[in-house]
Structure formats: C-alpha cells, structure tokens
Amino acid sequence: MKFATKAIHAGQEPDPSTGAVMTPIYQTSTYWQKAPGDNQGYEYSRGTNPTRKALEDCLAALENARFGLAFSSGMGATDAVMKLLKPGDEVITGNDLYGGSYRIFTKIFANYGIKFHFLNLHEPEIINEYVNENTKMVWIETPTNPTMQVVDIQAISSIAKARNLTLVVDNTFASPYLQNPMDMGADIVMHSVTKYIGGHSDVVMGALMMSDEDLYKRLWFIYNSCGATPGPMDSFLVLRGIKTLHLRMKAHCENGRQVAEFLKDHPKVERIFWPGFTDHPNHHIAAKQMRDFGGMISIVLKDADLQETFRIASNFKVFTLAESLGGVESLINHPATMTHASIPKETREAAGVVDNLLRLSVGVEDIEDLLEDLKNALA
Numbered sequence: 476m477k478f479a480t481k482a483i484h485a486g487q488e489p490d491p492s493t494g495a496v497m498t499p500i501y502q503t504s505t506y507w508q509k510a511p512g513d514n515q516g517y518e519y520s521r522g523t524n525p526t527r528k529a530l531e532d533c534l535a536a537l538e539n540a541r542f543g544l545a546f547s548s549g550m551g552a553t554d555a556v557m558k559l560l561k562p563g564d565e566v567i568t569g570n571d572l573y574g575g576s577y578r579i580f581t582k583i584f585a586n587y588g589i590k591f592h593f594l595n596l597h598e599p600e601i602i603n604e605y606v607n608e609n610t611k612m613v614w615i616e617t618p619t620n621p622t623m624q625v626v627d628i629q630a631i632s633s634i635a636k637a638r639n640l641t642l643v644v645d646n647t648f649a650s651p652y653l654q655n656p657m658d659m660g661a662d663i664v665m666h667s668v669t670k671y672i673g674g675h676s677d678v679v680m681g682a683l684m685m686s687d688e689d690l691y692k693r694l695w696f697i698y699n700s701c702g703a704t705p706g707p708m709d710s711f712l713v714l715r716g717i718k719t720l721h722l723r724m725k726a727h728c729e730n731g732r733q734v735a736e737f738l739k740d741h742p743k744v745e746r747i748f749w750p751g752f753t754d755h756p757n758h759h760i761a762a763k764q765m766r767d768f769g770g771m772i773s774i775v776l777k778d779a780d781l782q783e784t785f786r787i788a789s790n791f792k793v794f795t796l797a798e799s800l801g802g803v804e805s806l807i808n809h810p811a812t813m814t815h816a817s818i819p820k821e822t823r824e825a826a827g828v829v830d831n832l833l834r835l836s837v838g839v840e841d842i843e844d845l846l847e848d849l850k851n852a853l854a
C-alpha cells in the first residue's frame with residue numbers, strides 16, 4: 476500500500492462486534508477471561524488495548540516497520556529505548572539534540588552509569604574514533620532541532636552495522652511522510668507523536684517502530700513493565716489525526732517553502748536554517764534522504780539582543796508563541812528560553828542556539844495570512 480492509503484487504513488478493520496467503521500475507543504482497563512488464561516489476546520490495558528493496537532499497527536506501517544509501540548509521550552519512548560542498556564554501556568549521539576533528549580541522557584541515564592558522547596556527526600566516520608567494547612547504541616536526530624542540521628542516516632547506519640551498534644533515529648521533525656529511516660538501515664525509529672503525526676496539538680504521545688522481533692519483544696517487556704503506555708482516548712485521537720498526515724505534510728512543505736523564501740532576503744534576518752535551500756550545508760543529504768523539506772524553519776535575527784528578540788517573538792497575530800511543533804496551527808518559539816532552556820548556555824550556543832534565534836513551525840493556514848503576519852511582526 477502507498478503512504479496515503481496506509482495513513483487512512485493501516486491497522487484498521489471494521490469492528491468485528493458491531494461493524495463500526497472507525498476503530499472504537501475501548502475504554503477498559505481489563506478483559507473477561509472465559510477460564511484463567513483463556514482470553515481473546517487482551518488481559519490488561521497497560522500491556523495491550525485494541526484501540527492502541529490499531530494505532531500501533533498503523534504507526535508501524537507508516538515507517539515500513541513490522542512492529543510499533545505507542546508511549547504516553549516521546550520522552551516515555553526515549554526512556555524505554557535507554558532501558559535496553561545497562562551500567563557501563565556507552566551511547567554515541569549528536570551534539571544538536573532536542574533539549575529533553577539531552578536532559579534525560581545527562582541528568583537521568585548518566586546517573587545509572589551510561590556514558591554519552593555528544594559528537595558533531597557531519598563526518599560520520601568520527602563515530603569510529605569513539606567506539607569501544609562498551610559502545611552499544613547510536614542515537615541520531617535529523618533534521619535537528621532547532622538548527623535543521625541534516626545527518627546522513629545511511630552512512631551512519633553502515634558504521635553502526637559494521638560495529639554492531641543499535642541505531643535509533645528520532646524522526647519527529649521529518650515525520651514518516653518525509654523520511655523513513657528503517658529503509659536506510661535504522662533499527663529503531665522514535666517519534667514524538669505529539670508533533671506532526673498527531674498534528675492537532677491536542678495529544679502528547681510517543682512511539683517506537685522496529686522490525687527485529689527480538690528487539691520488539693525486549694521493548695514490549697520494558698513498555699509493559701514500566702507502564703508509560705497511552706490510553707485508548709489518546710490512541711483514538713492520534714488514529715484520527717493520522718488520516719490527514721499526508722495532506723497536512725504537503726501543505727506544511729508548501730507553506731514552509733514560501734515562508735523560507737520570504738525570510739531568506741528579509742533585512743531583519745541574518746541567517747536562516749531550512750534544508751530546502753541549495754546553499755544549506757547539508758542540502759544534498761536532505762535531498763537524498765527526504766521527500767521534501769518540511770515546514771520547520773529557524774532564523775537568527777540581525778542585530779537583535781534578547782529584549783528585541785522577545786519583542787519580535789511577541790509581535791505575531793497568526794503565529795502563536797508556544798513550545799511544540801507540527802500542528803495545523805503555526806507556532807513560533809524562542810529555543811534559548813523555551814524548548815532548549817535545559818541545555819547549559821555554552822553547549823547550547825556551541826550548537827548554534829543563540830539568544831536571537833527563533834524557530835517557526837509553519838502551519839497549514841492560508842499562506843497570505845502567514846506572510847502578512849511575518850511582515851508585520853518583523854517590521
């Protein structure tokens with residue numbers, strides 16, 4: 476099946492008990508057993524629930540994976556992946572990560588004896604310099620948040636395979652519509668479903684997709700044991716959101732392109748980060764591994780101190796100043812004090828997250844209203 480068909484149908488059949496076309500919200504914690512152990516595959520909703528199962532099968536299909544697991548947040552999904560490791564293990568990751576990923580690595584899992592190497596992965600071969608017998612995993616994010624750096628998934632996957640490391644790709648920014656890391660050799664794809672997949676800024680959820688059965692069983696054991704699993708109502712909302720993922724992504728990409736073009740030569744903009752520009756340093760990799768370039772754009776304001784950056788960020792009428800991204804509505808965010816505030820200043824600035832950087836999540840409103848809003852706010 477092609478993407479649009481999977482977005483609408485994968486994992487979903489008319490309900491066998493009623494014929495309901497839409498997957499019902501199975502709002503139950505437990506299931507009847509005819510005799511102890513004689514059940515219909517469902518025992519307790521922490522581990523399995525039919526609404527969540529439909530969603531998980533749909534998520535797996537979108538990423539060309541065999542298995543999907545939904546979590547109560549993106550961080551819940553990340554937490555489960557890290558629990559595959561044990562004290563003494565080492566992880567190689569990028570130096571330009573989602574702030575919450577950096578925080579859980581350095582403030583939670585470092586305390587459990589796991590060591591993280593934060594590297595600039597533009598030259599993937601650098602990984603080889605850090606691999607030793609304790610290295611177990613490579614965790615990458617592409618495009619990165621918020622500076623839209625793109626790393627070569629295929630090149631990193633070749634190294635990970637040669638060194639027997641599990642490759643995890645946080646695919647939140649691209650969404651499965653734009654990029655499928657499993658097809659490039661990833662072992663696990665992670666999503667903050669909260670963002671493009673959910674798409675309506677009304678649910679917090681995460682997901683992991685994988686094809687190796689043993690890995691799936693290990694992750695399901697963690698998911699069921701630790702219990703960060705989402706409820707049926709949220710699962711239903713995401714199933715509903717996914718039905719328009721392909722339509723929304725097309726519109727995000729189209730509006731994103733027009734906003735990027737508008738901002739590129741704007742006198743108040745010193746730098747712009749959007750992988751669709753041919754002069755973006757990783758444009759060739761983006762063009763190779765992504766189907767289009769998305770609606771996430773960051774800009775560095777010219778000659779703006781923190782106060783002026785705040786003034787501009789608060790000046791918008793259509794774009795809403797808020798954390799998060801990927802919903803139908805356009806959002807603007809000040810990473811240094813909002814999404815990336817948990818990263819120490821020097822580390823943050825070294826990754827390009829300076830005080831005068833603003834991140835836009837371009838929504839699917841009418842493009843003329845978005846451009847007008849940008850024009851007025853930057854005036």
Ligand SMILES: *Cc1c(COP(=O)(O)O)cnc(C)c1O
Pocket residue numbers: 548549550551573575576616620645647648666667668669670679680681
């Ligand atoms: C939001 C986000 C996460 C965390 O997901 P939550 O659903 O907020 O827990 C992880 N990675 C990226 C790239 C994100 O944008």
